[in-house]
Amino acid sequence: MTLILSNEEVEAALPMADCLAAFDEAYRALGRGAAATGVRGEILSPTERPEALYSLLTMAGVVPGFEVGAVRINSDILTWPRTAHGLRREKVPAASGGRYVGLVLLFSTVTGEPLAVYPDGIVQRMRVGATSGLAAKYLARDDARTAAILGAGWQAGGQAMAIAAVRSVTEIRCYSPTAVRRRAFAEEWSRKLGIDVRPVERLEDAVAGADVVLGATNSMQPVLPPDLLEPGMHVSSLKRLEFYPETIARADVVFTHMRGGAVHMTRIAGADLARDTDAAKENLAKAVGQSAMPMLPELLLGEVPGRRSARDITMFLNYAGLGFQFAVTGHVIYRKARELGLGREIPTDWLTSALPS
Amino acid sequence: MTLILSNEEVEAALPMADCLAAFDEAYRALGRGAAATGVRGEILSPTERPEALYSLLTMAGVVPGFEVGAVRINSDILTWPRTAHGLRREKVPAASGGRYVGLVLLFSTVTGEPLAVYPDGIVQRMRVGATSGLAAKYLARDDARTAAILGAGWQAGGQAMAIAAVRSVTEIRCYSPTAVRRRAFAEEWSRKLGIDVRPVERLEDAVAGADVVLGATNSMQPVLPPDLLEPGMHVSSLKRLEFYPETIARADVVFTHMRGGAVHMTRIAGADLARDTDAAKENLAKAVGQSAMPMLPELLLGEVPGRRSARDITMFLNYAGLGFQFAVTGHVIYRKARELGLGREIPTDWLTSALPS
Structure with a gap:
């Protein structure tokens, strides 16, 4: 089963102390080349609205020691309103209910399986x-x-x-x-x-x-x-x-x-x-x-x-996010959410395939 | 609601004629700079098994004319068995049930919302x-x-x-x-x-x-x-x-x-x-x-x-896949699947957030 977690559940599953302990270990691995961040890729597209762009952003990271990889995806409508101090990048909550679209998908490096999917707000x-x-x-x-x-x-x-x-x-x-x-x-x-x-x-x-x-x-x-x-x-x-x-x-x-x-x-x-x-x-x-x-x-x-x-x-x-950080937090969140019995489950088969690709 | 489709449903929603017509239009857009493929990013990691690596691969594309963007993710265990003709790259179906993990997530460039999620085998x-x-x-x-x-x-x-x-x-x-x-x-x-x-x-x-x-x-x-x-x-x-x-x-x-x-x-x-x-x-x-x-x-x-x-x-x-192709096929699949009433639905709110990120 693959876990689907809400921001509230992610919050409960990611205490700062646990997060810090995992980061401490994982940044050392990163420094030794034993963990990695992939490329941060963004596609910017015009939209029907002249003042707005669509941005599709992906970043990824793998921490073998935690046996997880993560992909974070942001699918955003962006505007740059002019303020007294220059342009300011702003996300427009254009999804229904006035919501934002930022997702993390967590994978197992042992089976390849998607372990969990959750929004990236708390993370x-x-x-x-x-x-x-x-x-x-x-x-x-x-x-x-x-x-x-x-x-x-x-x-x-x-x-x-x-x-x-x-x-x-x-x-x-x-x-x-x-x-x-x-x-x-x-x-x-x-x-x-x-x-x-x-x-x-x-x-x-x-x-x-x-x-x-x-x-x-x-x-x-x-x-x-x-x-x-x-x-x-x-x-x-x-x-x-x-x-x-x-x-x-x-x-x-x-x-x-x-x-x-x-x-x-x-x-x-x-x-x-x-x-x-x-x-x-x-x-x-x-x-x-x-x-x-x-x-x-x-x-x-x-x-x-x-x-x-x-x-x-x-x-x-502390400039710029790393895909790696989503793998580290994912490790903490997944273990804790399982321990606490948090989240909804969907069959992992829905997200895997009998066909190679 | 966000659609979750199986390979069988993707097959029903992607007739070759429709696929070809969409590709014909979209490759022209690509040639004019009115559509795009993002970077293909891969992280390769060692695993517990000396003969196997874990690969986390992402590619993305946006076709504004179809109002969609897509991210394809492969989370694979790879081996390179030696054949009579040299090394051969092989995916290991390590997910439960002997399955592979290749996913497409389709997004709207208008609302940012995740429209559909499905395996990439048929695509x-x-x-x-x-x-x-x-x-x-x-x-x-x-x-x-x-x-x-x-x-x-x-x-x-x-x-x-x-x-x-x-x-x-x-x-x-x-x-x-x-x-x-x-x-x-x-x-x-x-x-x-x-x-x-x-x-x-x-x-x-x-x-x-x-x-x-x-x-x-x-x-x-x-x-x-x-x-x-x-x-x-x-x-x-x-x-x-x-x-x-x-x-x-x-x-x-x-x-x-x-x-x-x-x-x-x-x-x-x-x-x-x-x-x-x-x-x-x-x-x-x-x-x-x-x-x-x-x-x-x-x-x-x-x-x-x-x-x-x-x-x-x-x-x-015809070497190398493009993230762009997943946006084009996604456009065809999503419209057709909606028309035919295919797939399971999960609330889009499960995959969106009241928090910016």
Whole structure:
């Protein structure tokens, strides 16, 4: 039988602690070449609506040690509304009921069988959170107690879970320019984590004196000036445009997530929206010297030293998702969902064939 | 509701004539840049069995004119048994019930929704058959009446369907070195096509005087010597090692399927089996000058002339599958399956999400 899981069931089957433990093991395997991410392939197509494109995105990964492979598929209608700060990529919930289409298919490397199918919404937050959490585990000071989270959205929640799992954090400050959002975030995560989460109106007040600063904004322009960094801080970002190049240059130790992940984009004639935002990201990657930075697996394997002293400013640039992460989370989700008896089942025969192909 | 279809239902929903008509339209769109194939990504991983690898393969395509995109996923256990003629790539039916795992997911470019999910077994034959059929439609002599099919396997059946659909064929000769296989093929396809299909013991007897010669063997070594080609013939092949370079050189007009389809292979440490067969294929592609050959869409759009006279030997090299073909067949299958009321349904909400990702 093949499991079909909802976002709610995925959430129950993927506790942050389990996710972090699996990531810790799997990133070491990745660093040794004993696990892999495949190419990230995207096809962009024009639609009937001049302001929207259709995007079909696939990524895949295999972790032999967990005996799983995963394919993630996103089938999205995209628009690029112009904001005060430039173009912003937005997914349109065009599926019936105002829903999004992001799927993970998990396979067994032993039998080839499809083990599970589920939406990627929860996974998307947990994989990003766990990756930042893993970097913080090995880069932040052991005595870190105060974290600042920049942003109050979906990904900010993942960052809160992650830092609470790797350090004995007693205070989280949430900065968002929107009062109602930062207050809601503080209320939600105080309750969920049992930690004092405080809404903070000004970014500099959130950052001042924090041991860990976790960028999780949707900003299309830099938000963290270099002079706010303090000795001993650990700082991370999820978004290429979130930090000034000067902010990155101020860190003593900088790791990037992974480099060299192959990316392949196919544009159908007419699918020319927002080419400039891609170019801007590439230019920024060059400006900050991302191609020369050491990577997370090198940190975990001890191939490149991390923090050298309590005064070092350490940094982690958590850009770009890896297909590999969907195999790792899939491993955790599948085992736990089976253990807890979660999900619906469909006969695996529906998804396999007596014919070779 | 999202349709789940079996191979039998896919077969009922994909008549060769409909498939050919959709391919004719879609290859023109592809040639104009109005449809696309994404990157073909494969991850090869070692398994517990030293003689077997796990392969996770994805390909994708979008045809905006049909308002569909498709992702094909193969999750296979592969072995390379050594035969008298070298290594042969074989899929192991390791899924429960001795089954294979090849899946197509079809999406709407309008809503992003998953429209249908089905195994790729039938599609795999129909897409290959229709592509060869399309080339024969535009390259074979209009008065072609006799076809030779080299091979008696699964793909040979697709070739028989395709040539019967594009020319008023009155005789098909099936060559296979194995008597029981060629006889079974002749019996099956005589009945299915209402055409005289004859088993032929010697390859040269099958080819002599045939108007169309369709290679569909599994051979790892060339089977068609150049001196068997006759003026006016149309000849095609599905497999890079099936023809001698000299056989290809003897044709007056040669088209290849598509060139430049991006391919990305990731090998996990230890997944080193059969590297040499890949190298052999590449060398052969170079030897026959495939990189300079015109392609099927150029033929359909009239950008490169095809047959110039009744004496020209024309040739089509139908190598490598395209993700695009799964979108085209998906379009036909989905419409027809809906029309005929085929398949099981699962709520589309099971595969979509209220969360962006």
